[in-house]
Every structure is written in structure tokens, then in C-alpha cells.
Amino acid sequence: MEIGKNKFVSLSYQLRLNGAEGDLIEETGADNPLQFVFGAGRMIEMFEKKLEGLKKGDNFDFLLKSHEAYGEVNADAIVDLPKNIFEVNGQIDESLLKIGNMVPMQDANGNRLNGMVIEVTDTTVKMDFNHPLAGDDLHFSGKVIDVREATEQELVEAMGGSCSGGCGDGCSC
Known part of the structure; x- marks a missing residue:
């Protein structure tokens, strides 16, 4: 067959x-x-x-x-997000925001996305939403x-x- x-x-x-x-x-x-x-x-x-x-x-x-x-790496899929969106009950779990961590998220339409943490500052988190093999x-x-x-x-x-x-x-x- x-x-x-x-x-x-x-x-x-x-x-x-x-x-x-x-x-x-x-x-x-x-x-x-x-x-x-x-x-x-x-x-x-x-x-x-x-x-x-x-x-x-x-x-x-x-x-x-x-x-x-x-696909190719899409530069538009690499974004800076405000760090405060990662707060849960007023606290940010710093262990979640380690470089290289994959973080499950949702976009404005409720679609699930996985983003990789690539940089963390005092106020922002740079996330890469490209597929890891892009x-x-x-x-x-x-x-x-x-x-x-x-x-x-x-x-x-x-x-x-x-x-x-x-x-x-x-x-x-």
C-alpha cells in the first residue's frame, strides 16, 4: 500500500x-x-x-x-513586550523570564503562541514568536x-x- x-x-x-x-x-x-x-x-x-x-x-x-x-525568520515576529504583562497577582515570576525559555501566550484574538525569551530589561521582555526551526x-x-x-x-x-x-x-x- x-x-x-x-x-x-x-x-x-x-x-x-x-x-x-x-x-x-x-x-x-x-x-x-x-x-x-x-x-x-x-x-x-x-x-x-x-x-x-x-x-x-x-x-x-x-x-x-x-x-x-x-519559513524564514520573520523580524516582525520578534517583539518587545511590557514586562508588567507577565505579572500574576502583582508579582512577576522571574524564573519564567530566563533567556531561552519558551513561554506560552495568547494574542489579542485568543490564539495560542509560544514565544522564546531573548532579552529582559527592567521594563521590557523581547520575545521571538518565530518557530524555533524558522x-x-x-x-x-x-x-x-x-x-x-x-x-x-x-x-x-x-x-x-x-x-x-x-x-x-x-x-x-
Whole structure:
């Protein structure tokens, strides 16, 4: 069976930064594979395009340029915020505002964002809301462990639904 839309895919892989000899930043094996429903929009689009058509047992080795992965670094996503917005009950948790910490936040529309603390002054905190891998080329190499039809429940979950509503919500019972 080939990797294609609505197939449940299991992969082992190595992810290296900026080429096949770059720093290893993530690795999965057969005992802890990456598993996902292909075409559900949860993976990098170009990552899926490079895997499409592969079968169980096939090896892969490809590079995604930064613009095909998490994009270039966006200078507009690096912002100075007033330090007082980090107050809880009139106190700022200084351990939260350490350089390199990822801080979960929300924008004005309630969207969740993760920002990295890159500078702290007496009155401001400089945050970088770019993806941590923005600006990096990503080299993937690995093996397709399995490809099968996704179950109804896997499809619902992959599309952001849940199976809490019972048999009538598209889930298997």
C-alpha cells in the first residue's frame, strides 16, 4: 500500500539541521515511530509531498529548504513586550523570564503562541514568536515502517474532532 491521502503512516527517521551532516535534533525508531494520518494537515506540506507514494519498507532521504519547512525568520515576529504583562497577582515570576525559555501566550484574538525569551530589561521582555526551526533547512532520512488505511476514529481525531459524542459522530462503536 502506498502513502496517500487518509492513510495511517508510521515512520522512523532522523532530522538534521542544514544538511545530511548537520546537527541531529530529533530521532525516532521502530519502537517509537512518528505516526500520522497523511493529508490531514498536521505535517509540513512539503514533508508529505516527499513521502507520497512510498511503501512499507521504503527508505527516504530528502532536504526541505527553510521556505518549504517553517519559513524564514520573520523580524516582525520578534517583539518587545511590557514586562508588567507577565505579572500574576502583582508579582512577576522571574524564573519564567530566563533567556531561552519558551513561554506560552495568547494574542489579542485568543490564539495560542509560544514565544522564546531573548532579552529582559527592567521594563521590557523581547520575545521571538518565530518557530524555533524558522530559517533552518531540515534534512530527513529514515524508513517507512507501515502504511495502512486509517480507521474512522483516526480520521476524526486527525481532523481535530473527537469521539466523545457516541456512534453518530463518525466514530466506530
